Amino acid sequence: MKSIESILFEDYQVEPAALMEVAGRSVAEQVVSLANPKTVGVVAGKGNNGGDALTCARFLLDRGINVKVFSLESSVRLTYLLDEGAVVCKDIKQLQDCDVLVDGLFGYGFRPPAGEAYATLINEMNALSLPVVSIDMPSGLPAEGMVEEPIVQAELTVFLGLPKVNAVTGLGLMRSGRFVLDGLGYGRFLESHAESLAYSIESTDAEKIMASGIAMPYHKREAGLVSVVAGSEHFPGAALLVVKTLLLMGAGLVYIKSDQHVEELVISEFPQVVRGDGPGAKVIGPGLEDVSLALSMAATDFPKVIDAGGLRSEVLEHAKNAVITPHEGEAARLLNTSVEEVRRNRYNAAKRLYERFGHVVLLKGPGTIIYDGQRWLVIPINEPRLATGGTGDVLSGLIGFFLSRGMTLADAAVSAAYLHAKCASEFSTGLNLNKFIERIAESWWAHYDR
Ligand SMILES: NC(=O)C1=CN([C@@H]2O[C@H](COP(=O)(O)OP(=O)(O)OC[C@H]3O[C@@H](n4cnc5c(N)ncnc54)[C@H](O)[C@@H]3O)[C@@H](O)[C@H]2O)[C@@H](O)CC1
Ligand SMILES: [K+]
Numbered sequence: 001m002k003s004i005e006s007i008l009f010e011d012y013q014v015e016p017a018a019l020m021e022v023a024g025r026s027v028a029e030q031v032v033s034l035a036n037p038k039t040v041g042v043v044a045g046k047g048n049n050g051g052d053a054l055t056c057a058r059f060l061l062d063r064g065i066n067v068k069v070f071s072l073e074s075s076v077r078l079t080y081l082l083d084e085g086a087v088v089c090k091d092i093k094q095l096q097d098c099d100v101l102v103d104g105l106f107g108y109g110f111r112p113p114a115g116e117a118y119a120t121l122i123n124e125m126n127a128l129s130l131p132v133v134s135i136d137m138p139s140g141l142p143a144e145g146m147v148e149e150p151i152v153q154a155e156l157t158v159f160l161g162l163p164k165v166n167a168v169t170g171l172g173l174m175r176s177g178r179f180v181l182d183g184l185g186y187g188r189f190l191e192s193h194a195e196s197l198a199y200s201i202e203s204t205d206a207e208k209i210m211a212s213g214i215a216m217p218y219h220k221r222e223a224g225l226v227s228v229v230a231g232s233e234h235f236p237g238a239a240l241l242v243v244k245t246l247l248l249m250g251a252g253l254v255y256i257k258s259d260q261h262v263e264e265l266v267i268s269e270f271p272q273v274v275r276g277d278g279p280g281a282k283v284i285g286p287g288l289e290d291v292s293l294a295l296s297m298a299a300t301d302f303p304k305v306i307d308a309g310g311l312r313s314e315v316l317e318h319a320k321n322a323v324i325t326p327h328e329g330e331a332a333r334l335l336n337t338s339v340e341e342v343r344r345n346r347y348n349a350a351k352r353l354y355e356r357f358g359h360v361v362l363l364k365g366p367g368t369i370i371y372d373g374q375r376w377l378v379i380p381i382n383e384p385r386l387a388t389g390g391t392g393d394v395l396s397g398l399i400g401f402f403l404s405r406g407m408t409l410a411d412a413a414v415s416a417a418y419l420h421a422k423c424a425s426e427f428s429t430g431l432n433l434n435k436f437i438e439r440i441a442e443s444w445w446a447h448y449d450r
């Protein structure tokens with residue numbers, strides 16, 4: 001099978017050097033709009049990522065910006081820069097007085113591990129504490145496979161051609177900072193020829209999937225039936241959060257099955273909720289301590305989401321037709337491994353969970369991953385506000401709601417994870433969960449006005 005590059009370069013006679021010109025110019029524009037700098041430090045490695053960096057430096061010099069270069073190799077590109085007044089630095093620390101750092105050390109050609117000398121270089125770049133614009137990917141991050149520190153911490157990463165698989169989730173997403181994608185004029189071609197099974201979900205993709213959940217119900221049964229098995233003496237609020245999410249999203253009828261105290265609490269807050277187990281989609285596990293309740297509900301054919309207290313091997317082995325929603329700690333426990341191991345390769349962890357239990361997996365964390373047995377769907381949002389208690393209950397409620405609207409397990413998980421992350425990122429403070437649920441519901445109901 002020919003690589004995408006060789007199709008471009010051989011069949012369509014695209015010149016690699018021409019692509020480098022487009023890439024270098026694009027990065028220079030991003031650098032200027034990020035910081036309007038007087039002096040830019042440019043770190044260039046030995047490969048084409050370094051070539052992009054030196055090309056970027058030329059565009060910066062041409063705009064009258066001072067450039068200091070730390071280059072691992074001499075080349076004609078470097079000679080030109082020197083002739084035009086760039087300063088060569090032999091030590092990274094000499095870049096300290098720059099306004100921005102351009103990171104062109106490694107791109108997708110990097111193969112870990114970095115080795116001692118390169119690891120030191122990356123640590124020294126981070127120690128400068130300058131805003132960094134990384135070219136294609138933050139250096140030290142491999143395009144796919146195991147992720148290890150050290151990795152350059154970028155403020156902005158300019159993805160060239162396509163977003164790289166490891167840059168849209170976990171540590172890679174955190175190190176990439178904000179990102180922009182430049183298709184270099186071949187974005188659509190690259191997207192249609194990409195062979196990766198990991199897809200980064202853009203807002204337009206998510207909106208299209210969500211639209212299939214819009215219902216114009218004639219009767220409450222058509223608006224979605226959901227049974228909630230959640231809450232316990234210690235975590236009664238989890239049941240309230242799930243139920244509130246379902247009601248505000250517009251579920252037709254909601255049932256609650258829990259211990260007596262939780263059921264009474266939910267009914268006193270939301271009198272329209274029915275006690276017991278009903279037909280339709282199920283939300284099993286938020287705040288749940290009584291595993292026997294989860295066990296008895298998990299084996300039904302109804303589509304369901306299983307979270308938190310339901311994420312036990314005995315429940316999952318028994319369950320049918322489910323999305324499971326572990327965070328990295330729960331994933332590690334279910335896989336009998338460490339959190340560090342899960343974090344090093346989140347794609348692989350999601351796949352292993354699917355292979356072990358046979359359910360669609362939603363692995364939480366920066367850049368939530370959904371794996372459906374064939375593809376990884378990634379929500380490329382790093383939202384620290386979601387790393388707080390109770391947000392997982394809201395997510396489970398959302399998945400249950402979309403399942404009740406007849407969506408597939410994977411579509412419901414993608415819709416919920418997208419809406420959840422998008423609405424969290426609209427807050428300017430930490431999350432007030434009641435307001436968070438209201439914001440999500442408003443965003444959802446806005447679809448009805450279009
Ligand atoms: N092919 C394309 O379509 C385009 C590629 N471009 C740039 O080219 C980059 C890829 O370039 P390359 O394939 O030359 O690779 P890179 O520039 O990413 O880095 C590879 C260099 O680092 C070395 N290296 C890899 N792992 C190492 C390790 N662990 N320790 C020490 N040295 C290591 C390699 O031997 C090679 O010299 C992209 O990320 C992008 O920036 C752009 O110029 C635009 C178009
Ligand atoms: K880079």
